[in-house]
Amino acid sequence: QVHLVQSGAEVKKPGASVKVSCKSSGYTFTNYYVHWVRQAPGQGLEWMGWINPHDNGAASAHTFQGRVTLTRDTSIDTAYMELNRLTADDTAVYFCARGRAAVSLPIATVPLGDWGQGTLVTVSS
């Protein structure tokens, strides 16, 4: 059974950085992309980026380029999202989600079929 468990809520001051973790279990971590999506209060879903745990490749939305860093630690099956230079507009729930296969697999894989529980990041002075 696939599980993605995220780190707890954070409160940060403007200008600070936040690092959210996403620990995976129930599948081979390096076989699937991990995506990050955020949702500001009362707003829609915003895709942030993905990391390929197999080769450490990453891509991010233009909105976040230069401010977001996606990393992973394959020894503990955990992906990380770090966002720098926080402003109040970054107040949101941040989700990780399992993406499609990062390697050739004999099964069909789906986009964002499994999600973490979300991590609330509040940016306030």
Place this chain on the structure above:
Amino acid sequence: DLQMTQSPSSLSASVGDKVTITCRASQDISHNLAWFQQRPGEVPSLLIYGASTLQSGVPSRFSGGGFGTDFTLTISRLQSEDVATYYCLKFDGAPWTFGQGTKVEIK
């Protein structure tokens, strides 16, 4: 950048009604389109991918269609548990892009 535009932004329908939500891509995305349901206070849940393939466990009253730039999500007979916001998503490659969402309520 690619834009995904959903319509309507919200709708109200009666239990048992047929409901259709549309999603338009600003450029051809083939069949790389997924639909998600997010009930109030919950994590998003995948309904459909590849424009028309139903995710395992999703009720058959949900269906998807379309190709290229125009896509639809249809709920054949609306149920009370379908109250949620629905999002389309262009996937594969980078960037991925969500639509702005359609809020579905019961009349």
